[in-house]
Amino acid sequence: MNTLAQKDNPLAYEFFTGMPRRETRTLEDLFDNYGVRHQTLAKISDMGFTVNTLIRMTEQELDDVIQTMVENFHIELLFGERYGLKAAVRAEKKAIEDEAERQRTMSFSSKSEKKRRLEGGPLVALKEVGKKKQKRRRLKELGEDGEDRPREHPFIVSEPGDIVRGKKNGLDYLFDLYEQCGKFLEQCQQISKEKGEKCPMKVTNQVFRYAKYTGAGYINKPKMRHYVHCYALHCLDTEQSNAIRKVYKERGENVGAWRQACYLPLVSMARANGWDIEGLFNRNERLRIWYVPTKLRQLCHAERIKHGE
Numbered sequence: 001m002n003t004l005a006q007k008d009n010p011l012a013y014e015f016f017t018g019m020p021r022r023e024t025r026t027l028e029d030l031f032d033n034y035g036v037r038h039q040t041l042a043k044i045s046d047m048g049f050t051v052n053t054l055i056r057m058t059e060q061e062l063d064d065v066i067q068t069m070v071e072n073f074h075i076e077l078l079f080g081e082r083y084g085l086k087a088a089v090r091a092e093k094k095a096i097e098d099e100a101e102r103q104r105t106m107s108f109s110s111k112s113e114k115k116r117r118l119e120g121g122p123l124v125a126l127k128e129v130g131k132k133k134q135k136r137r138r139l140k141e142l143g144e145d146g147e148d149r150p151r152e153h154p155f156i157v158s159e160p161g162d163i164v165r166g167k168k169n170g171l172d173y174l175f176d177l178y179e180q181c182g183k184f185l186e187q188c189q190q191i192s193k194e195k196g197e198k199c200p201m202k203v204t205n206q207v208f209r210y211a212k213y214t215g216a217g218y219i220n221k222p223k224m225r226h227y228v229h230c231y232a233l234h235c236l237d238t239e240q241s242n243a244i245r246k247v248y249k250e251r252g253e254n255v256g257a258w259r260q261a262c263y264l265p266l267v268s269m270a271r272a273n274g275w276d277i278e279g280l281f282n283r284n285e286r287l288r289i290w291y292v293p294t295k296l297r298q299l300c301h302a303e304r305i306k307h308g309e
Contacts, residue, residue: 025051030092034084037126043075056091060226064295067260154223157258158250160242170243171230171255178290179221179225180229184211184219185289202289229296230262235287236280240265263299270300270305 027041030051031294049065050297057065066082069075097170117146181203188210200206203224238248248258270277277300282288 030054030195031084031088031235034088034235035080035087036084037078037081039063040075040077040081043069043073047073051092054089054124055096057089059086059182062089062184062259062297097176155246155255157253157255159246159249162202171258174227175231175234177224178228179208179286181211181219181224183290184214185215202291227259228290229266229293230259232281232287232290232296233262235284236269263296266296267299267303271303275300 020122027045027050028038031041047069054062062085063243066077068087070077131140154168155171155174156164156168158164158172160172162170162172163168185200185203185207188207189199191210205221208219208221210222211217230241233244243263244258244265248261266277269280273280277292280287281290281292
């Protein structure tokens with residue numbers, strides 16, 4: 001189906017994009033009342049971003065765009081603009097999801113009613129209700145396992161030794177999860193040796209499955225991959241890691257801002273090490289079991305090209 005047919009046919013549009021058709025909006029409409037200045041919107045447009053591009057980005061990708069605007073394009077974003085950009089995109093995604101859910105519910109209700117009328121009897125209605133509950137449960141589980149859905153970080157910025165209470169956890173707890181993963185890896189290696197199978201040398205999906213099997217379901221791949229560079233800084237330069245934690249706690253920054261701040265020291269270390277970020281990981285006893293994050297590799301490559309090295 002060509003582009004024109006997709007544009008004229010709302011059903012085709014939804015099939016190809018996975019989202020219901022909404023009225024075309026401009027960047028000004030998207031960020032209206034979110035404190036984003038016109039000159040900032042002009043820069044975003046000059047960079048080639050559209051409404052459709054932005055609302056299909058993950059939270060991490062949007063963080064990367066903001067970081068690029070500030071560091072590479074030297075765009076001076078106001079403090080509130082950073083949050084306004086993300087809040088506007090998050091709200092638009094929520095509106096699209098709500099509209100899609102409304103349409104699915106209406107379609108489902110129509111089909112269920114028609115089927116009950118044709119087949120009759122209360123048993124059919126009960127089965128339909130049960131299927132609907134199972135579907136909602138599966139969607140919820142998918143969201144918890146890493147689907148692109150806005151949600152609050154489970155951690156807060158804390159200094160070493162801070163006792164964090166309530167529903168959130170401190171960074172000491174986060175780093176302890178990585179230590180636990182190391183122990184689960186050792187157990188997986190021992191089991192593989194006993195079975196005569198190939199031993200995993202790094203924390204792979206096998207280790208995460210084993211952790212879940214033993215009851216450590218709180219250790220999951222998306223979460224551990226998300227903060228692995230923060231743990232790397234903690235292992236390679238604990239003093240600098242603690243200093244950054246202290247500064248960002250005093251500022252009242254959230255864990256997302258702290259996470260972004262952990263990249264720069266690692267890039268500096270890589271430069272001092274001849275841009276061998278892999279070697280930095282492999283030479284550290286606790287860090288060698290983790291893969292170097294793709295984002296960290298990209299930043300090192302960009303800085304290397306920037307300095308002509």
